[in-house]
Amino acid sequence: MTKSMHISLKAGEKLFLNGAVFQADRKVTLELLNDATFLLESHVMQPEDTTTPLRQLYFVAQSLLVDPANADAARRLFFRHLAALMTTFSNPAILLNLDAVGRLVSEGRAFEALKALRGMFPQEEVVLACTQPHRAA
Structure with a gap:
């Protein structure tokens, strides 16, 4: 069984997820419900x-x-x-x-x-x- 993961982003922060780039327009917490390949902007x-x-x-x-x-x-x-x-x-x-x-x-x-x-x-x-x-x- 896959565990979910919570990712918190600040306003304007980017998340690289499975090759797509997401940018938060406000503070948000995302819950990934399955395995995904991601990188936070601070690590890019x-x-x-x-x-x-x-x-x-x-x-x-x-x-x-x-x-x-x-x-x-x-x-x-x-x-x-x-x-x-x-x-x-x-x-x-x-x-x-x-x-x-x-x-x-x-x-x-x-x-x-x-x-x-x-x-x-x-x-x-x-x-x-x-x-x-x-x-x-």
Whole structure:
């Protein structure tokens, strides 16, 4: 049996649901009565925010939810990008988390993969800061 889920939106907030975009004109709570693929606007990354490798992977993964009609192509791109990152990063924690993210996407759990990727952004910032050349003052 499928559990229902309540989603609260503020006025003007968008919800991406099964490829459709809804915008609330006032504060509203929706109850989803069946399984649906959705993303809240606050979790949607814009192209201009894809400034790091993990953010780029997140952007590709989110397209699995935002554009389900093209999910097969997005999934192939996701795994190509993931493979490249697995050879680029050497940080054991990031590699372990990337492996988990790949498993989540393989299992059709893209929303959970996005959550895991968001949690990795601070780690990535530290790693990237350590690899940047230091500038003389």
